[in-house]
Amino acid sequence: MSPAGVEIAHRRxxxxxxxLALPRGALFAGSLSMLDRAGFDTSGPRGGSRSLIFDLDGLxxxxxxxxxxxxxxxxxxxxxxxxxxxxxxxxxxxxxxELADLGFGRCRMVLAAIADDDSLERSAxxxxxxxxxxxxxxxxxxxxxxxxxxxxxxxxxxSVELAPLVGLADGIVDLVDSGRTMRENGLEEREQISISxxxxxxxxxxxxxRVDEIDAMVERxxxxxx
Amino acid sequence: xxxxxxxxxxxxLPDEMRELxxxxxxxxxxxxxxxxxxxxxxxxxxxxVLALGDERSMDxxxxxxxxxxxxxxxxxxxxxxxxxxxADRLGEASxxxxxxxxxxxxxxxxPQRGQLREFRQVGVELIGADAPGGTVEVVELLVAALDxxxxxxxxxxxxxxxxxxxxxxxxAVEGAARNRILDRLAAHDLVAIEAEAGDLAGLGDTxxxxxxxxxxxxxxADVLEEAHRIGGAALERATSRLAETYSKLxxxxxxxxxxxxxxxxxxxxxxxxxxxEVYDPAVGxxxxxxxxxxxxMSRFGRQLPAAGFALYLERVHIAQAxxxxxxxxxxxx
Numbered sequence: 001m002s003p004a005g006v007e008i009a010h011r012r013x014x015x016x017x018x019x020l021a022l023p024r025g026a027l028f029a030g031s032l033s034m035l036d037r038a039g040f041d042t043s044g045p046r047g048g049s050r051s052l053i054f055d056l057d058g059l060x061x062x063x064x065x066x067x068x069x070x071x072x073x074x075x076x077x078x079x080x081x082x083x084x085x086x087x088x089x090x091x092x093x094x095x096x097x098e099l100a101d102l103g104f105g106r107c108r109m110v111l112a113a114i115a116d117d118d119s120l121e122r123s124a125x126x127x128x129x130x131x132x133x134x135x136x137x138x139x140x141x142x143x144x145x146x147x148x149x150x151x152x153x154x155x156x157x158x159s160v161e162l163a164p165l166v167g168l169a170d171g172i173v174d175l176v177d178s179g180r181t182m183r184e185n186g187l188e189e190r191e192q193i194s195i196s197x198x199x200x201x202x203x204x205x206x207x208x209x210r211v212d213e214i215d216a217m218v219e220r221x222x223x224x225x226x
Numbered sequence: 227x228x229x230x231x232x233x234x235x236x237x238x239l240p241d242e243m244r245e246l247x248x249x250x251x252x253x254x255x256x257x258x259x260x261x262x263x264x265x266x267x268x269x270x271x272x273x274x275v276l277a278l279g280d281e282r283s284m285d286x287x288x289x290x291x292x293x294x295x296x297x298x299x300x301x302x303x304x305x306x307x308x309x310x311x312x313a314d315r316l317g318e319a320s321x322x323x324x325x326x327x328x329x330x331x332x333x334x335x336x337p338q339r340g341q342l343r344e345f346r347q348v349g350v351e352l353i354g355a356d357a358p359g360g361t362v363e364v365v366e367l368l369v370a371a372l373d374x375x376x377x378x379x380x381x382x383x384x385x386x387x388x389x390x391x392x393x394x395x396x397x398a399v400e401g402a403a404r405n406r407i408l409d410r411l412a413a414h415d416l417v418a419i420e421a422e423a424g425d426l427a428g429l430g431d432t433x434x435x436x437x438x439x440x441x442x443x444x445x446x447a448d449v450l451e452e453a454h455r456i457g458g459a460a461l462e463r464a465t466s467r468l469a470e471t472y473s474k475l476x477x478x479x480x481x482x483x484x485x486x487x488x489x490x491x492x493x494x495x496x497x498x499x500x501x502x503e504v505y506d507p508a509v510g511x512x513x514x515x516x517x518x519x520x521x522x523m524s525r526f527g528r529q530l531p532a533a534g535f536a537l538y539l540e541r542v543h544i545a546q547a548x549x550x551x552x553x554x555x556x557x558x559x
Contacts, residue, residue: 076510093336095511097414099442199417204512205505208383208485213447 018059018213019205021073022082023066026177027198029083030104038224047091061219070094070201079206080217085196086175090138096147102225105198109139113164113171115188120170124149134162134173143173143193161185198225206224234335234343238352246346246543249375250328253348255535256374257326262350262355267307269332273297278525279306280496284306286333288294300332303340303536303543305496305519312353313526321530322354328539333375336556338390342540349516349536357518358471361500364516365475366532368502369483380513382483383444383453383503384475385490386468387517396432399426409435412491421512436461444487447476453488455509471500496522 006146010042021030022045030044035056044054046060054061062078067090070084074094081096086109088098112122123130129150134140137155144151154169161182163169175196179189200221207214231237238246245516254264275282276299288300301307304327312323328348335341350367365382372380394404403426410418416438423429423437434455445450450469454462468486468556475484491499497518505513516535523530 074510092413095414097442100419101417119330203510204414205507205510207442207504208444208505209381209507210489215442 005121017055018080018210018217019078019081020059020061020217021069021078022061022063023069023083024063025066025104026107027066027082027136028063030102030198031098034082034102034221034224036224038220044122044160069093070096073201073203076205078212079203081201081216083201084175085141085194085199086136088199088201089123089194089196090136093140095204097204098199098201098205099207099214100225101200102198102221103202104225106175106195107175108195109136109173109184109193110176110189111143111171111173111191111193112176112182112187116188119164120190123170130171132171132173133160133169136175138197139193140173161187182210232343234341236342242543245434245546247537249343249542249546250348250541252374253371255327255329255349256330256371257367260370262324262326262367265308265311265327266329267301267311269300269325269330271298271299271301271307271310275308275310279309279522283333286335288332288334292500301329302333303331304329304349304536305351305522308351309353309519309522309532310526310528310531312532313523313528317374322352322360324350324352326350346539347536348542349514349534351532351534353523353532354530355533357467357520357533358474359498360531360533361471361518362478365471365484366478366480368504368514368535369480372483372504372506376540376549377506377513377542379482379508380504380506380545380547381485382473383485383490383505384468385431385487385499385501385503386465386499387491387497388499389464389468389488390440392464393437393457393461394455396464397429397437399429399437402474408491410555411441411489413460416489418419434457441489442490444485446481446486447472448490449486450476467499492517500533504537506545506549508552509545510540513538513545518549 001012032046037041040056040059045063052063062102064072064174066083067087070087070091072078073096075082082102084105116190120130129152131154133154133156135156137153140153156163160172160174162173164187165185173193200218202214250276254294273289276305283302287302290298292298296336308325308327314321326349330344332344335343352364355363368382370371383489390408400447403422407419407422410422419441420438426434439456440453443453453465472486475481490501492515497517499518502515503512506513514535514537516532520531523532
C-alpha cells in the first residue's frame with residue numbers, strides 16, 4: 001500500500017471534540033442511559049437512524065460492534081470507548097487504558113454442558129481433555145490452563161449452544177445474562193469463570209495528551225453510571 | 227499472481243523511502259552535531275548474548291541455527307546490541323560514550339494492529355553518564371530531535387520505573403499483592419488497581435486512595451505538588467529522583483514539552499529509574515520510548531550508568547505527515 005493508506009489508517013480525532021466509541025448490542029441501551037444521566041442529549045443515537053456517527057453536545061459518538069471498540073480505541077480512532085470486560089479479557093494484549101467499571105451490563109462467563117449428562121466429565125477422565133466450543137477462545141484457553149486442565153478449544157462465531165447438542169463439543173464457554181437461552185437448549189452451568197460489566201477505556205496517547213478532558217469525562221460518566 | 231512476504235513486514239517504494247531517509251538524515255546530523263557517533267551492529271546475534279540483556283523480550287525473538295548449530299536470534303531492539311558493543315569494544319574511549327544509530331529491530335508481535343514485525347528505530351545511547359545529568363541530556367536531545375523533524379507538539383512522558391515499587395514498599399505492600407498491582411499498572415488496568423488496593427489489608431483509606439490516584443496522575447509541576455500533598459513524606463522519598471530530573475529540565479526551558487507521569491511503566495525488563503514515552507497528538511500510538519538502564523551494562527561486564535531513547539521511524543513519519551496535513555488545512559481536522 002502507498003503511504004497514503006497508512007496515513008488514513010492512523011487518522012485520529014486529534015485536537016477537536018472527543019470521540020467516544022459505543023458498543024451496539026446488549027450494552028447500547030445502558031451506555032445511552034448513562035450518557036443521559038451525564039447530561040447529554042442522546043436523541044440522535046436513540047432514533048432509528050442507520051448512521052454510525054452522532055454529534056452530541058461537545059462529544060462525538062461512534063457506534064460499532066462491542067468487540068471492535070478496543071481496536072478503534074487502541075489505534076486512536078476513538079479517544080474513549082465503552083465495552084464489556086469480557087471483550088477486554090478476550091483481547092488482553094490490547095494497549096488501552098481501562099479507566100472505570102461502569103457497573104451496568106453485568107453478566108457472567110461460564111462453562112456449561114448438557115444438563116444431567118456426564119460427557120464433559122467422561123471426556124476429561126477418559127481422554128484427558130475436553131472439547132469446548134466458544135466465541136471466547138483466549139478466555140477459555142487461559143481458564144483451562146489456569147485450572148490445570150487440557151481442552152481442545154473450538155472457535156465458533158454463532159449460537160454456541162448448538163455445539164454440545166450435536167456433538168461438536170462436550171461443553172461450551174459463553175457469556176450468560178439470565179441463562180435462559182442456555183436452559184431452553186437443555187444446557188446447565190457447571191463453573192463460573194468470571195463476571196463482566198461495562199468498562200470505560202481510553203487510548204494511550206489521548207490519556208496522556210488530553211488529561212483534563214479525559215479526567216473530567218471519566219468523572220462525569222463514573223457518576224452517571226453509579 | 228503476487229508473491230507473498232511474511233506478515234508484519236512490508237516493501238517501501240521510492241516516494242516513502244525518500245521521506246524516511248530525509249527524517250533519518252535530519253536526525254543523524256542533529257546527533258552528530260551534539261557529539262554522538264554512529265554505530266552499527268549485526269542484525270543477528272547469539273541468542274544467549276541478547277538474553278543477557280533482557281530475558282523477557284526474548285519471548286518474541288526470531289531464532290534460528292547457524293551452520294554449526296549455534297542458536298542465533300534477530301535483535302529486538304538496538305539498546306542491547308549497543309550495550310554489548312560498548313562493553314566489549316569501547317574500553318579505550320573516554321567516558322561517557324555518546325552513540326547513535328538507525329537500525330531495524332525484529333519482534334514476533336501480533337500483526338494487524340499497526341505493529342510491524344520488522345521496524346526501524348533511530349536513537350541514541352548515552353553510556354557512562356549518571357542521573358540526573360545524563361537523563362537531562364537525553365531528554366533535551368529527544369526534544370531537539372522531535373523539533374528537528376517538525377513534531378513541535380510532541381510531548382515526552384517522564385516516569386520512574388522504580389517509583390511505584392518503592393511507594394508500595396513504603397506502604398509495606400509486599401509479595402504477591404505488590405506484584406499484582408505492578409502487573410496491572412503495566413497493563414494499564416486502573417480498574418483492577420482500584421480493586422487490588424481495596425483488598426489490601428492493613429492500609430488506611432488515605433493509602434488506598436494514594437495508590438489509585440497515583441496510578442493515573444500525570445501533568446506538569448502541579449501534579450508533583452499534588453502528589454506530595456496526598457502522599458506526604460513516603461511519596462516525597464519515592465519521587466525525589468523524578469522531581470530532581472524534572473526541575474533540571476525546567477531549568478533548561480523544556481518543561482512544557484515534558485509530562486510527569488507517576489503511573490508510567492514500560493514493558494522492557496532492563497529499565498531502572500527514569501522512563502520515557504513519546505506522544506504526538508496526530509498519532510494514536512506512542513512514537514518512541516526510552517529511559518535509564520543503569521543495570522544493563524553490568525550484565526555485559528562493565529558497571530556503567532546508561533540512558534537513551536529510540537524513535538520508531540515509521541510512526542514518526544506518519545506523525546510528520548499528519549502534522550503537515552493539519553498545518554495545511556489550518557487547524558484541527
